[in-house]
Amino acid sequence: MARFFVERFLGMLVTLFVVSIMVFIIMELPPGDYADRFAFRKFSGLGITVTEADIQAIRVELGLDRPAVERYFSWIGNIVLRGDFGMAYAFETPVTRVIGDKGWLTLGLLVVTLLITYVVAIPVGIYAAVRRGSAPDYALTVVSYLGLALPNFMLALVLLYFANRWFGASIGGLFSPGMQQAPWSPAKLWDLITHMWLPALVLAWSALAYQIQTVRATMLDELGKLSVVAARARGVPEGKLLVKYPARLAVNPVVSTIGFDVNRIFSELPIVAAVLGLTELGELLLRAYLDLDMNVAGAILLILTTIIVVMNFVSDLLLAWLDPRIKLGG
Amino acid sequence: MDPILQVEDLTVAFRTEEGPITPIQGVNFAVGRGRTLGLVGESGSGKSVTTKALMRLLPGNARIDPQSQIRYRAKSGEWVDIHRLRDGARKLRQIRGGEIGMIFQEPMASFSPVYTVGNQMVESIRLHTSLNRREARALAIEMLAKVGLSNPGQRIDQYAHELSGGMRQRAMIALALSAGPALLIADEPTTALDVTIQAQVLDLMRDLQRDLGMSMIFITHDLGVIAQIAQDVAVMYLGTIVEKGPVREVLKAPQHPYTRGLLRAIPSLDRLTHRLSPVPGDIPGPSERPPGCPFHTRCTEAIAGVCDRLEPAETMLAPDRSARCHLLQTAGRATA
Numbered sequence: 001m002a003r004f005f006v007e008r009f010l011g012m013l014v015t016l017f018v019v020s021i022m023v024f025i026i027m028e029l030p031p032g033d034y035a036d037r038f039a040f041r042k043f044s045g046l047g048i049t050v051t052e053a054d055i056q057a058i059r060v061e062l063g064l065d066r067p068a069v070e071r072y073f074s075w076i077g078n079i080v081l082r083g084d085f086g087m088a089y090a091f092e093t094p095v096t097r098v099i100g101d102k103g104w105l106t107l108g109l110l111v112v113t114l115l116i117t118y119v120v121a122i123p124v125g126i127y128a129a130v131r132r133g134s135a136p137d138y139a140l141t142v143v144s145y146l147g148l149a150l151p152n153f154m155l156a157l158v159l160l161y162f163a164n165r166w167f168g169a170s171i172g173g174l175f176s177p178g179m180q181q182a183p184w185s186p187a188k189l190w191d192l193i194t195h196m197w198l199p200a201l202v203l204a205w206s207a208l209a210y211q212i213q214t215v216r217a218t219m220l221d222e223l224g225k226l227s228v229v230a231a232r233a234r235g236v237p238e239g240k241l242l243v244k245y246p247a248r249l250a251v252n253p254v255v256s257t258i259g260f261d262v263n264r265i266f267s268e269l270p271i272v273a274a275v276l277g278l279t280e281l282g283e284l285l286l287r288a289y290l291d292l293d294m295n296v297a298g299a300i301l302l303i304l305t306t307i308i309v310v311m312n313f314v315s316d317l318l319l320a321w322l323d324p325r326i327k328l329g330g
Numbered sequence: 331m332d333p334i335l336q337v338e339d340l341t342v343a344f345r346t347e348e349g350p351i352t353p354i355q356g357v358n359f360a361v362g363r364g365r366t367l368g369l370v371g372e373s374g375s376g377k378s379v380t381t382k383a384l385m386r387l388l389p390g391n392a393r394i395d396p397q398s399q400i401r402y403r404a405k406s407g408e409w410v411d412i413h414r415l416r417d418g419a420r421k422l423r424q425i426r427g428g429e430i431g432m433i434f435q436e437p438m439a440s441f442s443p444v445y446t447v448g449n450q451m452v453e454s455i456r457l458h459t460s461l462n463r464r465e466a467r468a469l470a471i472e473m474l475a476k477v478g479l480s481n482p483g484q485r486i487d488q489y490a491h492e493l494s495g496g497m498r499q500r501a502m503i504a505l506a507l508s509a510g511p512a513l514l515i516a517d518e519p520t521t522a523l524d525v526t527i528q529a530q531v532l533d534l535m536r537d538l539q540r541d542l543g544m545s546m547i548f549i550t551h552d553l554g555v556i557a558q559i560a561q562d563v564a565v566m567y568l569g570t571i572v573e574k575g576p577v578r579e580v581l582k583a584p585q586h587p588y589t590r591g592l593l594r595a596i597p598s599l600d601r602l603t604h605r606l607s608p609v610p611g612d613i614p615g616p617s618e619r620p621p622g623c624p625f626h627t628r629c630t631e632a633i634a635g636v637c638d639r640l641e642p643a644e645t646m647l648a649p650d651r652s653a654r655c656h657l658l659q660t661a662g663r664a665t666a
């Protein structure tokens with residue numbers, strides 16, 4: 001187990017290194033750089049003629065004139081060694097300050113979404129398989145196909161309407177108006193939780209529908225296995241038998257696709273966030289691109305991709321723990 | 331014979347998409363205490379369904395006919411009507427594993443791939459005894475040693491996929507016997523093994539049965555294996571028992587044409603010059619069960635107008651010996 005852990009951990013570090021290079025390349029891709037934009041912002045409309053030399057001077061001042069390789073290493077070096085993501089040019093403050101709580105809120109939303117997905121999908125899928133062909137099974141199948149077919153921004157609007165009407169839930173954002181600027185306290189955390197369930201449910205929706213079907217299908221498969229009949233023939237009580245033998249294996253495909261779910265949640269997040277007015281990274285990313293504020297864009301991309309890579313690592317470890325056959329492959 | 335299990339008029343029906351089928355019809359047999367009953371027949375003759383019915387392990391679309399009786403004499407001496415037990419009843423769980431053990435044709439698939447051999451053995455032992463975890467583990471190691479696994483202390487923490495085929499079947503036997511059942515049902519336990527290992531496993535099972543004083547139902551399609559391990563035999567064809575009796579008598583003087591056919595199909599070193607003669611034709615599917623005697627479509631001695639119309643009754647040839655064939659009845663009538 002220790003060896004497997006170390007191997008996968010080293011593999012994750014290599015992946016992260018490659019990912020950081022790719023993020024840097026993406027940062028370099030847009031035509032022009034912030035020096036042009038800075039000059040345009042600062043002097044446009046003032047009647048001052050900006051020469052190429054002036055722009056070059058700004059470029060030197062911001063350190064954008066150095067070769068790409070050198071800039072990459074100083075960029076990543078500062079991040080890894082000092083947690084310093086550089087300056088957000090458009091805001092003229094450090095990137096860490098611009099991103100602030102948004103990173104943690106996005107991570108929190110992700111974790112809550114994943115928890116809702118798994119806590120609901122796994123037992124429901126198992127139930128549907130055990131009660132195969134019953135009315136609840138068919139009902140669940142219909143609901144989960146609806147879940148796959150319905151775009152989740154639409155669901156967000158519908159839920160928003162009913163949550164407000166029936167429960168008087170406050171709409172939009174992750175905090176009540178008064179709490180937005182307040183320092184962290186138990187009251188603020190509770191406020192966050194009461195606001196978070198709705199976006200998390202919306203984000204979990206399609207993954208939920210998909211994972212229920214996955215768990216149901218694998219569970220059906222496992223239920224027919226001889227090892228299950230053999231355990232029953234040894235007198236193992238039915239409830240314990242279901243959990244210990246087929247259910248444990250039915251969870252495998254869910255665990256091995258945690259990384260995919262994270263990916264999907266991140267791609268759906270910006271639309272849902274726009275509808276629900278959430279504080280998260282997607283919107284900032286878009287603005288950073290429009291401003292050519294590459295340190296901000298790079299930091300966000302790096303945070304999101306790092307979360308995905310780390311979640312894949314977690315998924316590998318969980319899978320190895322669930323299924324001892326995995327370790328043989330190393 | 332002092333019976334440990336009595337099966338009377340066992341009939342099992344399945345609901346299928348092509349309509350109902352009845353793969354088991356009116357099966358009667360008994361297993362004597364300390365004896366081995368061999369259940370022989372081709373694939374599709376209903377051997378496995380019969381034994382699954384004994385343990386109430388049939389799938390949800392199967393129904394045991396209300397007239398059927400499965401009576402088992404527990405270790406306490408009390409008779410249990412297995413056919414009357416509720417699904418999930420405590421008593422049924424106690425019988426499964428604790429009174430009647432079962433081993434299957436594919437040892438690999440019978441073990442869960444994600445738990446060690448020891449985990450499953452300890453689970454079974456603790457379900458049926460009051461041993462604590464440590465004592466159960468000690469007993470499991472003892473059982474693994476008893477079935478001839480080397481290094482049982484190490485094997486117990488291995489997974490089924492880490493064992494070889496023969497070792498796996500030995501471990502499976504140890505698992506089934508770990509909770510001390512009085513009756514062992516072995517469903518073609520040697521079919522998936524190499525011939526040399528097959529002989530070892532057969533020896534092992536015979537020794538274990540003698541040492542533990544167990545009764546056994548041994549399912550196979552191989553009459554040769556039956557001769558080595560069983561004292562009694564029942565030959566099944568399309569869900570009915572066509573002939574049964576003590577092994578020596580049935581093999582020496584088979585009365586049913588199907589039994590004779592099976593015997594002629596066994597290869598033998600003494601008869602290398604003869605070609606083997608298989609039983610002609612294929613066993614019909616359970617949904618196309620022929621009228622009259624189920625075997626008449628493949629029987630070389632069938633009597634036209636009788637065998638294809640009337641189902642033969644059971645002819646008692648001796649108190650413990652019977653067959654179902656019109657030939658026996660006409661012969662009996664002719665001499666009478």
